[in-house]
Amino acid sequence: MRLDPATVMLVREWRTDPDVEWVLGGTRTRLGQGEFDLVVMAGHPFQSLVDDEGIRVWLRAVRAALADGGRFVFETRNPATYAWGRWTPDRMREFSPWPDGPVNAGST
Numbered sequence: 001m002r003l004d005p006a007t008v009m010l011v012r013e014w015r016t017d018p019d020v021e022w023v024l025g026g027t028r029t030r031l032g033q034g035e036f037d038l039v040v041m042a043g044h045p046f047q048s049l050v051d052d053e054g055i056r057v058w059l060r061a062v063r064a065a066l067a068d069g070g071r072f073v074f075e076t077r078n079p080a081t082y083a084w085g086r087w088t089p090d091r092m093r094e095f096s097p098w099p100d101g102p103v104n105a106g107s108t
Helices: 007-016 052-065
Strands: 002-004 022-024 036-041 066-074 092-098 101-106
Touching: 002 007, 007 022, 036 052, 052 066
Parallel strands: 002 022, 036 066
Antiparallel strands: 092 101
């Protein structure tokens, strides 16, 4: 079972792997305790957690979702690198990993 808060991503993911059970939701979705062996937080979502309490709520939800021995993996940005300063229109390119449309991505 995979959980994603973005409907558009679920549609794309389901088209890629229809044998997986895809669930629309986020940390407030009640899926049972200890149900997941792995929680992945990708796409730099920590930037949307703007205060300590929000971070604590999120981390408690992740812990509750993890089975014993489960893993939580995430990515985040190092603000000291100022990578977004290079995200200018002249450095954009378009590619289409999915047959139904392009995705814009900046080069790094």
